[in-house]
Amino acid sequence: MFDLIDLTINEEKRREVAKYAKDRGIKIPTLAQMKDPSKIPAEVKEKLKDVGLWDINPLNLYRISWKNEPKDKGGLYQELPNFIEIPSEVSGIKAKILFMSGKYFPTGCHKVGASYACLVPRLVTGQFDPKTQEAVWPSTGNYCRGGAYNAALLGCKSIAILPENMSRERFDWLQDLIDTYGGEIFATTGSESNVKEIYDKTWELRAERGDGVVIFNQFGELGNHLWHYEITGEAMNDLFLSYKAKDEKANLFGVNLNSGSGGSLGAGDKLKDLYPNIKITASEALQCPTLLDNGFGDHRIEGIGDKHVPWVHNVKNTDVVTAIDDEDAVSFFRILNDPAGHEYFRSLGVDEETISKFQYIGISGAANIISAIKVAKYFEVTENDYFVTVGTDSAVMYQSRLEEYEAERGKLDLEQVKLDHHVHVLGLKTDNMIELRYTDKKRIHNLKYYTWVEQQGKSAEELNAQWYDYDNYWTRLHKMGPDFDRVIDEFNALIDEV
Numbered sequence: 001m002f003d004l005i006d007l008t009i010n011e012e013k014r015r016e017v018a019k020y021a022k023d024r025g026i027k028i029p030t031l032a033q034m035k036d037p038s039k040i041p042a043e044v045k046e047k048l049k050d051v052g053l054w055d056i057n058p059l060n061l062y063r064i065s066w067k068n069e070p071k072d073k074g075g076l077y078q079e080l081p082n083f084i085e086i087p088s089e090v091s092g093i094k095a096k097i098l099f100m101s102g103k104y105f106p107t108g109c110h111k112v113g114a115s116y117a118c119l120v121p122r123l124v125t126g127q128f129d130p131k132t133q134e135a136v137w138p139s140t141g142n143y144c145r146g147g148a149y150n151a152a153l154l155g156c157k158s159i160a161i162l163p164e165n166m167s168r169e170r171f172d173w174l175q176d177l178i179d180t181y182g183g184e185i186f187a188t189t190g191s192e193s194n195v196k197e198i199y200d201k202t203w204e205l206r207a208e209r210g211d212g213v214v215i216f217n218q219f220g221e222l223g224n225h226l227w228h229y230e231i232t233g234e235a236m237n238d239l240f241l242s243y244k245a246k247d248e249k250a251n252l253f254g255v256n257l258n259s260g261s262g263g264s265l266g267a268g269d270k271l272k273d274l275y276p277n278i279k280i281t282a283s284e285a286l287q288c289p290t291l292l293d294n295g296f297g298d299h300r301i302e303g304i305g306d307k308h309v310p311w312v313h314n315v316k317n318t319d320v321v322t323a324i325d326d327e328d329a330v331s332f333f334r335i336l337n338d339p340a341g342h343e344y345f346r347s348l349g350v351d352e353e354t355i356s357k358f359q360y361i362g363i364s365g366a367a368n369i370i371s372a373i374k375v376a377k378y379f380e381v382t383e384n385d386y387f388v389t390v391g392t393d394s395a396v397m398y399q400s401r402l403e404e405y406e407a408e409r410g411k412l413d414l415e416q417v418k419l420d421h422h423v424h425v426l427g428l429k430t431d432n433m434i435e436l437r438y439t440d441k442k443r444i445h446n447l448k449y450y451t452w453v454e455q456q457g458k459s460a461e462e463l464n465a466q467w468y469d470y471d472n473y474w475t476r477l478h479k480m481g482p483d484f485d486r487v488i489d490e491f492n493a494l495i496d497e498v
Contacts (some may be wrong), residue, residue, distance in 0.1 A: 002462050004222050005121050006479045007487050014126030018494040024155055026058040027492050028124060030485040031230045034065045034113070037077035049074045053106055056181070058153045060106045064113045066235035068104045068494050075104070080242055081235045084357040086369055089348040092426040093376040095253065095385040097369055098239050100232075101360035103394035107173075110232070111139075111218075112146035114263050116238050116338055119150055120218040121484065122489035128214050130156035134183065136205055136215045137161065138198045140303050141170040141262065142393055143218045158183040159213065161201050163190050167302055168400040170239050190298070195219070195308055218312075220456065222477055223484075224263035225312040230481045232347035233270025236388045243386065253385040254279035256322070256371040258364050259291060259370060260303050262310030264390060269317055269478065271388070279319040279379070283371040286323040286432050291444050299326040303364045303392055308451040311458065315445040316467060320378075322371040323432040331424040333366040334405055337395045340412040344421070365391030370428060378430040442467065 021028075033039045044062050049208055051057050052073040069075030070082050082104050086097040102110035115137065122128035128135070130151070136159045144160035147359045151158040160174050164187035173334035174185055188197040191248050202215050236255065244250045253276050255268045259282045268280035284291050285299035288306040301324065309315065335341035336358040345355055360370070372387040395402075406412075412420075434440060452458040465473045 001472060002465060005226065005480055005484065006127070006475070007121060007125055007483060008127070010126035012126070013129060014124070014491065015494060015498060016131075017123060017126055017129060018497045019354065019492060020131055021154070021491075022495045022498055024058060026061075026154065027495060028120060028488045029064065030488050031481050032485055033062065033226070034231050035234045037065055037067050038061075040077075045076055047312070048076060053104065054108070054147070056152050057233055061116070061150070061153060061208050062454070064116050065105075066100060066110070066231065070104050080239055082360070083239055084354060084360050087350050087354060089350050090345060090425070091369065091373050092372055092428075093381070094383040095376045095381040095387060096243070097370075097372045097387045097389065098236075098243070099360065099365065099369060100235060100239065100388070100390045101357075101394060102390060102392050103360055103396065107142075107149045108144050108393055108396055109142040109146060110264075110390065111142040112149055113227050113231060114218050114224040114261065115143055115147035115150050115216065117163060117223035118221040119147065120488065121223055122214065123154070124487050130154045132160055133214050134209075136202060136213050138202050138215065138217050138219070140195070140260065141166040141199075142303055142397075143173055144168060147216060148174060148183065151183075152177060152181040155181070157181070159186065159205065160184070161186045161188060161198050162240045163188050163194050163198070165190060167398055169397045171269040193315045195306060196451075210367055213321070216262040219308075220311040220452065220458070222312055224261055225266035225314070226477060226480055226484065228264045228266035228435070229270045229478055232264060232267035232390065236267055236271060237274055240388060247384075248385055249384045251384050252388070253373070253379070253381055254281055254320075254375055254387050256281040256283060256368050256375060256387055256389045258283045258301070258304050258367055258371075259310065259313060260392070260393075262313030264392075265313055265318065265392075269314055269474070272317060274477070276326060279375065280317060281320040281322055281371055281375050282313070282318050282322055283367055285320045285367075286325045289323040289432070290447070291321045292323045292432065292434060294447065301326050301329050301364050301367050302362075302398070309444055309447045311448060311452050311456075314466070315441050316470060317474070318374055318441060318444075319436055321434050321436060321444075322374050324367045324370050325432070328370055328428065329363055329367040330405070331420045332370060333361065333363045333395070333398070335404060335412065335420050336361050336366065337419045338412045338417070340414055341417045344414055344417040360391050362391055362393045363401070364396055365389075365394070370425070373425065373428050374430055374433055377428065378433065378435070
């Protein structure tokens with residue numbers, strides 16, 4: 001039986017790390033607290049009233065939650081995630097699309113949760129020493145920001161690795177953090193499609209620095225999947241149930257998520273456990289259709305990891321693949337975040353509160369919405385059907401892109417907005433997508449071999465276990481939340497003791 005998340009404890013080192021954490025005023029929140037903030041201690045909530053959302057303050061570990069109040073400083077928690085319901089006037093479909101926003105996580109992106117779930121098991125077991133080791137965050141942008149942020153809370157140096165062609169905001173934010181707290185940034189060749197180049201850099205660092213670096217690979221560490229299963233999946237369900245309480249006919253039809261690291265698709269696994277008939281859709285860029293037809297290429301939907309299948313993606317539980325034309329995603333994102341677009345949507349009857357929340361939607365978020373629209377058209381859904389999806393980050397991370405598009409294409413006016421809406425949203429068709437048969441799923445799963453077994457040191461035996469021993473692999477992983485929290489509770493108790 002494989003160690004899915006290694007919780008082996010190094011007693012001596014764990015005690016040293018606990019003393020270090022105590023000196024820095026750190027306590028570690030559990031998955032249960034992230035899922036249900038009512039379980040967070042009252043004294044923590046009181047202190048948070050004076051803390052900014054992005055402050056480098058250990059208390060912000062307790063803000064790794066979908067349920068933060070939408071405040072830049074002093075916010076606590078609310079019953080539901082921050083979200084926007086995409087109106088039919090915008091989507092052109094009868095079904096409701098519920099879009100959860102990552103804007104009000106620390107760093108403005110939910111990847112801070114994924115990085116937490118990769119870091120914490122090794123921290124609280126004594127497998128990682130923040131005093132003497134550097135944390136390496138291979139990423140297409142947002143994950144290494146989240147990892148560097150979490151590491152800064154621990155006073156630990158970070159090494160951020162991301163492609164050179166990612167948005168300027170990512171690099172500027174990282175540089176400010178690294179300048180203050182130490183570490184390095186490596187910009188690898190290419191764009192979000194160039195994941196292998198990121199992995200190659202991690203092997204180079206291993207060879208150069210040995211045990212002085214620890215690689216926290218979101219694409220390969222199952223803590224990423226478990227965090228989304230426990231936290232994102234539960235938040236999605238809470239959101240849907242709030243609608244179900246008002247409409248007994250409400251039917252959760254599907255969840256649509258870009259295949260970046262594959263971690264957020266773990267939320268789909270949670271929802272399918274609760275609603276066995278839902279459709280889990282993995283989205284990717286049409287310009288790099290790896291899941292759709294083993295394709296490759298470059299694209300502009302930032303944050304998606306391509307040309308491989310992430311180890312943490314439970315392919316056997318995926319029902320549909322949609323390949324999104326990056327021009328559709330970019331054009332949709334642009335009209336949602338432009339004054340001319342806002343004026344146009346007002347003319348269609350979209351209310352001001354909804355328009356004010358269009359800022360929740362970044363480029364990959366626009367791609368997720370497009371994916372839901374395509375699936376809704378394919379399955380001919382009704383007004384009783386619901387889709388849930390997420391915005392990994394928000395428009396905040398792409399202001400430089402908006403400037404670039406305006407310089408390239410000119411300012412948007414009402415006629416261009418109307419044209420873009422009809423071409424890139426209302427006119428979407430069910431091309432470039434596939435409802436997966438058993439053999440289609442296995443074909444995608446088998447692609448993992450070439451990245452993970454041939455290049456990254458995983459075993460063919462474990463790869464086969466993901467497919468043929470499902471209950472002892474994915475089902476067992478989904479039950480690891482209590483064990484994950486147990487070692488955190490033990491570590492927090494040790495902090496009080498040392």
